[in-house]
Every structure is written in C-alpha cells, then in structure tokens.
Amino acid sequence: MTVQAVLDKPASPANDDVTGDGTPASVQPANEPLTGTESLDQLVHAAIARWTGGLSPAGLALAFADWQLHLAASPGRRLQLALSGVADAARFARMVSTPHAAWQPWYMVKPQPGDNRFAGQDWTLPAFNVMAQAFLLAEQWWHSATSGLHGVSKANAAVVDFTVRQCLDVVAPSNFAFSNPEVLREAMDSGGGNFVSGWHNWLEDCRDLMIAKPLGPAPFVVGKDVAATKGKVVYRNELIELIQYAPATADVCPEPVLIVPAWIMKYYILDLSPQNSLVRFLVERGFTVFMISWRNPGPADRDLGLDDYRKLGVDAAIDAINQLVPERAIHATGYCLGGTLLAIAAARLQKERPGCLRSVTLLAAQVDFTDAGELTLFINESQVAFLEDMMRQRGVLETAQMAGAFQLLRSNDMIWSRLVRDYLMGERAAPSDLMSWNADATRMPYRMHSDYLRKLFLNNDLAEGRYLADGQPVALSDLRVPMFVVGTVRDHVAPWRSVHKIHLLADADIAFVLASGGHNAGIVAPPSEEGHSYQLLEKNADQPYVGPDEWLRKAVNRDGSWWLEWVRFLTARSGAWVPAQSALHAPEGEAPLEDAPGRYVLQH
Structure with missing residues (x-):
C-alpha cells in the first residue's frame, strides 16, 4: 500500500470519526476545509505558537x-x-x-x-x-x-x-x-x-543557526562513522526502508530479529559507531537482523495516522521478512515509540496470525501513559488542541519543537550547563556518536502526532482497550508470546515505573530489566563499556503480579550490560542454528535496492 493510497482511502467511521468510547474525534484530516471562523482561530493559534515554541498560553x-x-x-x-x-x-x-x-x-x-x-x-x-x-x-x-x-x-x-x-x-x-x-x-x-574562546564559540553557533546547521561538534558521517554495519536495503515503500544486515558468522539463528525504532529520531541510535552498535553486536552473535528506517515526513504526509504507520511500517516489514525468511517466527523488537507501535501490531497479529512472532522485546517503551513522567506536563486538552492548530497549518511538527520539549525536561544538563561550558568556560564537548545522532532530528506528521498525543497520552486508549486498529479494538492482553522489557533508571521520556505497567496488561511471560542510565544511554550499553549495571526479574504469565517497589527489592542486581542477558533470552527461544545466507536479496529473489544505510536516513 502506498502513502497516496492511504491518503485516498475513504475514512473509516469506526476509526477516524469517533474515538473508542463513541465521542467525536477532535483531530480532522488536514485537507478537510474549515469554516471561516475556524480558519481564523487556527491562524491565530498558529501565529501565537511561533512565539511560544508550541506551548499553549491558555494551558x-x-x-x-x-x-x-x-x-x-x-x-x-x-x-x-x-x-x-x-x-x-x-x-x-x-x-x-x-x-x-x-x-x-x-x-x-x-x-x-x-x-x-x-x-x-x-x-x-x-x-x-x-x-x-x-x-x-x-x-x-x-x-x-x-x-x-x-x-x-x-x-x-x-x-x-x-x-x-x-x-x-x-x-x-x-x-x-x-x-x-x-x-x-x-x-x-x-x-x-576562556571568555575569548567563549565569544568565538558563540559566533560559530550564531553562524550555524543562520544556515540551519546543528550546533556543537561536527557530526559523525552517516554510513561511514555511524550506521555503518554492512547490509542491504531489501524492501522499500513510501514510508519505510527495510534493511537486512549481512551475516558475520557461518551459522545463524533461524529466527530473524526485526527492530522497530522510533521515528521521532533516525534509526541509527541502535547502530551507532561500531563499538556502540547494538545491530553489530547481534549480527556478530549469529542473529539475522532487519531494521526499519523511517522516511522523514514532509507537509505532503500530513494525513498519515498512527495506524498508517502500523500498516506501512511494522506490518509491511513483517510481510517482507516472511518472504525472505519463510516459515520462521520473528523476534520483534521496538524502541521508544517504535515499541508502543510494535505492541499494538503484535497484539493484532496474535489474533490474526498466531505463531508469527517468537518473542517481543520492548526497549524504553510505554503502553500505559498514566504515569508517563514530566513529558505529560505538555499534554493536556488545551496543549494538544493548540499543537493541532499549529501542525494543521504546517502539516508537520518541526524538529525544533520536539527537541525543545525534551531539552526542557533536563534544562540544567541540556541547556544551562552547555551554555556555561561553551560560552563562559570557552570549552566544547568532545564529539560523540550519540550527540551527533541527537542532533539529527525528524519531523512528525500532523495526524500521526495528534493520534499519539490524544489517543495514547491524553486518553490512554491503548491501555484501557479503546484504541482501534482497522476499526477493531486492540487488547494488550492478547500479547502471549515471551517478552523481554527494558526500562532505564533515569528515563525522563519513558519512566521505568510506567514501562513496568506492561505486567498489568500483557498475558505473557515477561523478563523485565531495569538498566542504569537514561532513555538513550541506558539502551546503548555495549559490554565493552564499563560502568553499566542492571536488575533482572522474570515472571511467568501465571504468577502473581509484582509491583515496582517489590520488584526493586526482589530483582537481582548485576554488573555489566543487559545486552548479554538479551542474547541469552533470544537464544533460549530459538531453534537450532542454520547456515547463513550466502547473499542478500529482496523479496521474490530480486536484487537488493541499494547498500545500507539506504536513502531515507539521509533525508533532512
């Protein structure tokens, strides 16, 4: 299905015109005409948003x-x-x-x-x-x-x-x-x-702002310094590229691993420089890894909704993998917002295609947004309506608004300490792959972002059984395959106690890990890097619920990286190894489209 087909399809009353509880949906397709008074209100709100950075003064x-x-x-x-x-x-x-x-x-x-x-x-x-x-x-x-x-x-x-x-x-x-x-x-x-150096740093940043260049050290080059694990783009539609990575071992695990990253940023947070790459780590341990690379949307994609991301993203990737690796269940993995989308898709697949997935891994991903941390400060009816008016005019949420919200959550670390270091101390932080990735932001389509804020954050429809996919309610209790779930101690985006709520919703065996670090650094935890630790406690589906405080007391505290624990989890739920593919190809035996990392990750 193409993006144009999605945009042209008739609206589903069950999915687009009403919410799960039968009340009218607030978000409208951006191409639907407004009345004169509605247009005036929308223009005024959009103008105010330019001065407030997208924050609602009324809220x-x-x-x-x-x-x-x-x-x-x-x-x-x-x-x-x-x-x-x-x-x-x-x-x-x-x-x-x-x-x-x-x-x-x-x-x-x-x-x-x-x-x-x-x-x-x-x-x-x-x-x-x-x-x-x-x-x-x-x-x-x-x-x-x-x-x-x-x-x-x-x-x-x-x-x-x-x-x-x-x-x-x-x-x-x-x-x-x-x-x-x-x-x-x-x-x-x-x-x-130091003041002279700080003055020069300030002048450089002013110049970079004028030419819309990311501030700070020179970025790592995508495809050379980061996102450099060898592979091929084996499938592409108008929303995703599917990358298959080349095997690094003679024999491989028969079940492939699909990684669904968040589309708020580029996918290569999980394929940074070679020593920090989770993808390379998996490939070197005998796993066949597929990665979704999302296209950076523009104003023309304004009416792509969250369910379109499921169909054109997760479902399309699974269909392609089923052709490339037939008759093999998939170890599906989702990070951040990608994990939320994966949970939705996996719950549906459990009903429609049982046995399609061998396991589900969620990395710093929430499915219940009741206690979603300080990010909820920006999510109320006034704020969401204000953002909808702003995005309706532009078609997308620009990268500056998204980055600004996350920086405010950690303003001392992300704003003020940097200003002191750069302009008063006259220093510059050493370049790093994680900093370079953090500056490589993406846009969010109007409808998708509105769906995300209103249906998930504001109304908590997914956890409460009101979220609809193709007009049918999604029940997370349908998740019954083994799950590996990771939260991080200092996560300001997906607090670990919120991530832990998967225990209340999924009817599955769950291995829950609490890793040291924050939302990004806690996930990027290579075993070669010192200072990492984690706690782990496994719970079978038929065992009593263990709350987060009790979990903290019972979970074993271990030094090292949780990556090794995840490999043990995947290996224990996989079949006997088979010879690796001699050459990568697209579905139906066609030649790969191009080398990894593909073209979508390079879009700005």
Whole structure:
C-alpha cells in the first residue's frame, strides 16, 4: 500500500470519526476545509505558537489560575509558607554571621541528587557556598509553595512547579561568570582566554543557526562513522526502508530479529559507531537482523495516522521478512515509540496470525501513559488542541519543537550547563556518536502526532482497550508470546515505573530489566563499556503480579550490560542454528535496492 493510497482511502467511521468510547474525534484530516471562523482561530493559534515554541498560553494560564485561586482561599497555607520563609531567613542570617573558622559548607541545604551545578570543590568556598545555598533555599521554598496545596489538580500543580523551577534555573548562580567560582578560576588560570574562546564559540553557533546547521561538534558521517554495519536495503515503500544486515558468522539463528525504532529520531541510535552498535553486536552473535528506517515526513504526509504507520511500517516489514525468511517466527523488537507501535501490531497479529512472532522485546517503551513522567506536563486538552492548530497549518511538527520539549525536561544538563561550558568556560564537548545522532532530528506528521498525543497520552486508549486498529479494538492482553522489557533508571521520556505497567496488561511471560542510565544511554550499553549495571526479574504469565517497589527489592542486581542477558533470552527461544545466507536479496529473489544505510536516513 502506498502513502497516496492511504491518503485516498475513504475514512473509516469506526476509526477516524469517533474515538473508542463513541465521542467525536477532535483531530480532522488536514485537507478537510474549515469554516471561516475556524480558519481564523487556527491562524491565530498558529501565529501565537511561533512565539511560544508550541506551548499553549491558555494551558499555562489555567494551571496558574488553579494554583493561585486555591492558594488565595487557603490562609492557613499562606501563613505556613510565610513562617517557613521567615524561619529560613533567620537560619540564613545565623549562617552568614558564623566566623570563618567555624564555617561548615552546605550547613542549611544541599543540592538534590543529580543536580551537578554546584558539584565542584570551589562551591564549598564561603562566598560562593552562601550564594548557592540562598538559591537552593529559594528553590526549596517555591517547591513547597507550588506543591501539595489541597484542591489543586495534580496535573496543574506539576505544571506550576515545573514552570517556576524553569524560571529559577535561569537565575542560578552557576549561570553567571561573577558568581561561578569555576568560571572565575578558569579566567585567572587562562588570563581571560576562556571568555575569548567563549565569544568565538558563540559566533560559530550564531553562524550555524543562520544556515540551519546543528550546533556543537561536527557530526559523525552517516554510513561511514555511524550506521555503518554492512547490509542491504531489501524492501522499500513510501514510508519505510527495510534493511537486512549481512551475516558475520557461518551459522545463524533461524529466527530473524526485526527492530522497530522510533521515528521521532533516525534509526541509527541502535547502530551507532561500531563499538556502540547494538545491530553489530547481534549480527556478530549469529542473529539475522532487519531494521526499519523511517522516511522523514514532509507537509505532503500530513494525513498519515498512527495506524498508517502500523500498516506501512511494522506490518509491511513483517510481510517482507516472511518472504525472505519463510516459515520462521520473528523476534520483534521496538524502541521508544517504535515499541508502543510494535505492541499494538503484535497484539493484532496474535489474533490474526498466531505463531508469527517468537518473542517481543520492548526497549524504553510505554503502553500505559498514566504515569508517563514530566513529558505529560505538555499534554493536556488545551496543549494538544493548540499543537493541532499549529501542525494543521504546517502539516508537520518541526524538529525544533520536539527537541525543545525534551531539552526542557533536563534544562540544567541540556541547556544551562552547555551554555556555561561553551560560552563562559570557552570549552566544547568532545564529539560523540550519540550527540551527533541527537542532533539529527525528524519531523512528525500532523495526524500521526495528534493520534499519539490524544489517543495514547491524553486518553490512554491503548491501555484501557479503546484504541482501534482497522476499526477493531486492540487488547494488550492478547500479547502471549515471551517478552523481554527494558526500562532505564533515569528515563525522563519513558519512566521505568510506567514501562513496568506492561505486567498489568500483557498475558505473557515477561523478563523485565531495569538498566542504569537514561532513555538513550541506558539502551546503548555495549559490554565493552564499563560502568553499566542492571536488575533482572522474570515472571511467568501465571504468577502473581509484582509491583515496582517489590520488584526493586526482589530483582537481582548485576554488573555489566543487559545486552548479554538479551542474547541469552533470544537464544533460549530459538531453534537450532542454520547456515547463513550466502547473499542478500529482496523479496521474490530480486536484487537488493541499494547498500545500507539506504536513502531515507539521509533525508533532512
């Protein structure tokens, strides 16, 4: 099926015109004409979005109004906050009046775990330590003021707390040269050379912005430095290229591995430089690996929906693999949003084609979005409607909006620390394959992104049985093949407790792994790299449910990479090895289309 065929097909009332609970769907095809008043509203919202980076002012105002009105009606809470502020001020005054000989760093408050802004030894010097503690006390007080207020909705309280924290982070003493001892020490050691280097870095970044070039170190070359594992493009449609990687062993596991990456970014997060490549790791251990490479959509693809991604992506890839490796079940693997899509496709396949899949692996992928972390701060009715108006005009969600949302979740690490390092310290981070991949963003079609936000995030239709595929409800309880599920400890995109909810939904044997690291670094965990660890606990389908806190207590903690554990899982559920293919070919014996990594990954 081509993209044009998808766009031309008649709308299914069961799938497009109503939601799973029978209420009218909000998202409309972008080519459906609007009334005059609707067009005016949409144009105004799109214009505002250019100034706000896609954030809805109405959604933010409603959250602050909820908090402020409840605080105004709570004199006891206001008194408590006032007394707390006075007590902190008195303690602070006593601290700064302490003689230097009796000075104790971090006397009043310490940075929270993971806050590395004040980690250097110079921050224990009295003058700078006083500034840091004053800032942390203010941050602590504001957190108390914006959270735990009786009557304020949990979602609105989280938005207010997050917004206030972002405002405070702007004025942190670590962000200014005169109040950052590490910057001042570097200035003394270099004779001010750090400011000269920082000025040049700033000029380079301004130039790169003008020519729409990614900021930072020169990127790795796709197909040479990254995405370099040898293979062929064996199938292509208007949405995906399917890459089959060349075997590296004489004999191979008979069941192929299909990897479904997220299409928010390029696929080669799982095929970075040779020492970090999960694909190369699998191929060298005797697995036949297929990878989906998504096309970077443009405005013409605005009406491609999430179910079109399933049909043109996962289903099309499985059909092609069934022709290339006939009569063999598939070890299907999905990462992030690709894992969510794979879970949907696998649940349907379990009913329509039992035995098609041998196992399902989900890497940092959510299927229940109730507790989806701080990313849900950007997902409410006002925000989704605002984004829909913006995307309807453009046809896609541009890369800048997507990248900006993820950077805000970790603003200290992704924004402020980088500005300090580049412009005040005059340094540049060493180039890395992961940084290069992170700068290689993609766009999101209007309808698909709206489906994702509204049906999965906002309404949680998949977990609650309302998500429709081809007009039929998808039940995750139909997932009965063995599953290997990975969450990561410091994941801001797919928190591991949210990933763990697969235990409540799938009727399958599940090996759940909690890996060290974050959403990307926790998944890219080669055994050759030191510092990795993970916890593992397996649960059979007929065993009682184990909640996340109990899971943490019971799971065995192990040093090393979870990749090795995954290979053991796949091998135990595979048949006797067979001779590897002597040459790769497309379905029906035709010649491959071209060498990996193909052309779609090179699109900008």
